[in-house]
Amino acid sequence: MSFPQPGDAVRGSTTGRPIMALLDLLGRRWSLRVLWELHQAPASFRDLQARCEGVSPSVLNTRLGELREAQLLENGERGYQLSALGRELVQQCLPLALWADNWAAQLTPRP
Template identity: 35%
Template sequence: MRSASGAKPSRGQADAANEPMLATMELIGQRWILRVLWELEPGCLGFLELRRRMGNCSSSMLSTRLQQLQNAGLIVKKSDKSYELTTAGHELGDALQSVWDWSQRWTELVTPAIDDSE
């Protein structure tokens, strides 16, 4: 894929100002980032509840991911110490809706193939 200008994207670490798509992929491609966004989509959660929902994500990893998402402006830590999505976080969720839709169609395609192989 190329940018609108036709320039080939860099293979190094992306700069959000110059290569926003690559910077976005680097952020959301990290383990647990999308899961945190998924869990916060319905509403605010405190750290302990979020940690419980995250399964085998360690507390230190969750803290790191929450800090990254705050730095990226996708979540905010409220005065009661709970976390919630910002407007940008909700917009990213909206953008990922097509991935959700695709995953539902894909599951329907591969499930029969998996069942037939057994």
């Protein structure tokens, strides 16, 4: 199991820039959802699978491995939890969540 690392060519970019490796990792199915759910609270595998509504066990296992390898997750007393790097990443994403809430409030409802 391997995640894209800074310096690696990734889907859509051969530059090896750290931001491109991060975007590749976060763009994988369920990666952001797993991080967001663990931002709410630590979780066991089964609890996390239930909270992610519809993720297959094999995909969840793969994502957990990649996110652990990227040092964004760790195993804690209550199951999987964000590492210090993972908490920092989610904190950086919170302004985007606020922007999305504002955007949704401004959208004109569909007929």
